[in-house]
Amino acid sequence: MTTGAAGSTGSVSPRRADTRRNHERILVAAGESLTATGEVSFNAIAKHAEVGVGTVYRHFPTPEALILAVYEREVRHLVDVVPVLLEKYAPAEAFRVWATDHLAHYMMTKRGLADALRAATASRGELPASAYEAMVGAVSTLLAATTEAGVVRADLDPVTVLRGLGGLLHLDPNGQWRRDAAALADLLWRGMAAPGAAACD
Incomplete structure (x- = not known):
């Protein structure tokens, strides 16, 4: 007998795992930017995190x-x-x-x-x-x-x-x-x- 839902087996879907990775990469990039300059540039952070700027806004709207x-x-x-x-x-x-x-x-x-x-x-x-x-x-x-x-x-x-x-x-x-x-x-x-x-x- 198998379970159809990923959540029922305790596994994490690839999409959710990718979302978590992006979230952490954005935080790391933002932390480095704030440490170095004290500024937040969504474009610069997106480039450093290797994600689209829209991804940054989806995770952090402001x-x-x-x-x-x-x-x-x-x-x-x-x-x-x-x-x-x-x-x-x-x-x-x-x-x-x-x-x-x-x-x-x-x-x-x-x-x-x-x-x-x-x-x-x-x-x-x-x-x-x-x-x-x-x-x-x-x-x-x-x-x-x-x-x-x-x-x-x-x-x-x-x-x-x-x-x-x-x-x-x-x-x-x-x-x-x-x-x-x-x-x-x-x-x-x-x-x-x-x-x-x-x-x-």
């Missing part, structure tokens, strides 16, 4: 929709890497690597995206709530692991810690931001650490 999608994709990467880091490193080191190698790197290399995002959300006055909640969730996961390991205080609020990490935005992308990010992470860690816990290095 520049604002595309910018928000790129932002949410970048946030998703920051969130998804947390469990990978916790598998690879001890909890304290995972926190430091996430803060300095991932979050700081994102903030320093995505200034064009940040500027475009501010313009795209000017009418709303706020960033997508789902992205913010995802970032709080990522910090919560890191805090749960470090708390269980006994290296941070148990009373830490993930929102407060995320606000502290927001200081990374003030680093100079043209200066020694990696060194400064490590110094900021160390300062924050000293306030988070449980009595007698080792430094975050």
Whole structure:
């Protein structure tokens, strides 16, 4: 006995798979454009993604929709890497690597995206709530692991810690931001650490 519908077997139709590939290629191209120039040109993005400009418009009818999608994709990467880091490193080191190698790197290399995002959300006055909640969730996961390991205080609020990490935005992308990010992470860690816990290095 066979099933006639692709959905009943769990497979993805070639057309749907192609749509997903195009969607991701557009986001990658747009992300690179925003990083480099802070601008969104549907024609340039279509050329870079190797799709028709009409395809870009079908996926993202406005520049604002595309910018928000790129932002949410970048946030998703920051969130998804947390469990990978916790598998690879001890909890304290995972926190430091996430803060300095991932979050700081994102903030320093995505200034064009940040500027475009501010313009795209000017009418709303706020960033997508789902992205913010995802970032709080990522910090919560890191805090749960470090708390269980006994290296941070148990009373830490993930929102407060995320606000502290927001200081990374003030680093100079043209200066020694990696060194400064490590110094900021160390300062924050000293306030988070449980009595007698080792430094975050």
